[in-house]
Amino acid sequence: MHQGTTIDWRASLDAAWTKRSSLWQNSQIDCFRVFHGYEEGSRGTVIEKFNDAAVIDYKTDIRDDLPHIKTVLLDLFPFKNIIAKGHQSLGLSLKERTHVLHGNDALATCHEHELKFSVKMDAPHNPGLYLDARDARQWIVNNSADRRILNLFAFTGSLGLSAAHGKATEVIHLDRSKELLPRIQENYRINGVQFEARNFLRGDIYKHLPRAIKAGKRFDGIILDPPPKVYQSPYAKHKPSGQDFSALIKYCAQLLNPGGWVLGMLHRFDFSWDDFEDQVTQASNGLLLPESRLTSGIDFPESLPDKKLRVSTFITP
Template identity: 30%
Template sequence: MMNPDALSTFFAVIAERLPACGNEVRRVFHGRGRCYEGLEQITADWLGSGVLQIAIFKEDEAAFYGALKQGITEFQHGDVWKEVGGNTIVVQHRDREGAETETFVGEQPQQINVVENGLTYKLDLGKRQNNGLFLDMRLGREWVQNNAKHKRVLNLFAYTCGFSVAAIEGKADQVVNLDMARSSLSRGRENHQLNQHNLNQVAFLGHELFKSWGKVKKYGPYDLVIIDPPSFQKGSFVLTKDYAKILRRLPELVVEGGDVLACVNSPDIQPSFLTEQMVECAPAFEFVSRLDNPPEFEDIDADSALKVMHFRHSAR
């Protein structure tokens, strides 16, 4: 259980971080990194346009919810909320089936356009568990934008195509997005359009990966491959079992000197999982570095946090 008395720290951290966000989307409190005792199951994201979204991940006692409601009431009347132009505070209940969203201040928009690193993405609020952009991958998207110039990019498990948007903005020649959820790819198309990108440079493949290697190879070979899978996707992907199947295909997909970003976001999987699997399944790919995570996603154990590992296809 979380500690209602610790909520003073929760709101103090948010108040300290909000003014620096401007209109950019940003995590402003990350309890799940276990750096704040008594607040391990709560986060807060500033979405810009005056919207603060709080999320609770595990059911708690009535006293905590009461204290949170009181804290929100006090916070909305404070100087920082006025300074940043705040108008809406919602609480997403990831602690309840359906992940329902409560509106505590203002009116909840069903959709909102957010800005990250100057790029625009459309998010859904109150409809589903994930709103359309994983904020802990901010520096990963920035790395892709900075390293995509004149490259052919393959974006596996593309979701709403955040990496693709970053790559095209970074002047990639071509991006191929693959995801079995066609609705996510449709949102990815919208995200590109929001940024006035040329869709002739972007392909959207709504297929299950392991049945579609022929289609994927047809667009290659690639200078950069991004692998950012879910830990578990019923009937299609189990990370610990299926990641190796992707890595074994890399030599035929990636040009010599090409790059791979291999990602894992399961707290139970160590970084060594990826480096060891790469040695076993694709030994021509050398480990270069692990990308930093955004500082706002502080974690008591770095190996439990998001792992974004950079490998390069060495010429031998």
């Protein structure tokens, strides 16, 4: 039998909501992390807002607390839908760890500056938009005009869509999952951005990039956002480890036009920011030099900077 925790959810959520006043008072943004439990009172619990929908993700068993959490959330904001999803590490069945707490719609459309994003609240993992990459998306919007952009590990395409919105001449998306390609197209559709299906590629990055190099493909910007553990591939000439930046940057350096940029996202805690940038410069044989740094917003409070998302942009001299 599971029991409720001793967390004062009302005090914790009220405090977190107040800290984020600059976000919920911003008419251009309706999606952000409401509660970052690692630093705000419940390790392993995060709550995210996507317009009028809320998603509670939990890695510790807080099932008995969920009705109270729902009540507190509804006191903070008139959510139409609230879903809670437990992590598979809890050892519970999908049915036992998934709870529709309020409303009955699992789809939502949220807004970040001029862009819209479609999210699936009941998706097993992320609903479709990584909220910690907000500033990275804005950087891409501002640095993609008249450039041909390659978006690797595209997921639902938010980063590449940001490039298209920023007047890129062409954006190519690559992801291994065929289920994600229609979601990229949906994000383009709801934003009224024209696209060609041939620019949404399903494929193994270790197969596709060498072929693109051999074919003489070139880009003016490359978005590189590998997961914390890159998939093993029969096409890789090595055993991919971690985010595998060393190998991936070697490919990217051969695909980049003079004056081009690479935006890389570091998700691992066993690398410092300086180590990451040195690794990229070394892997590119000095071609890529760090230019600027970005990180997650105030809705991702961390006492240790290396626990936050770290984004670096690199340019060719």
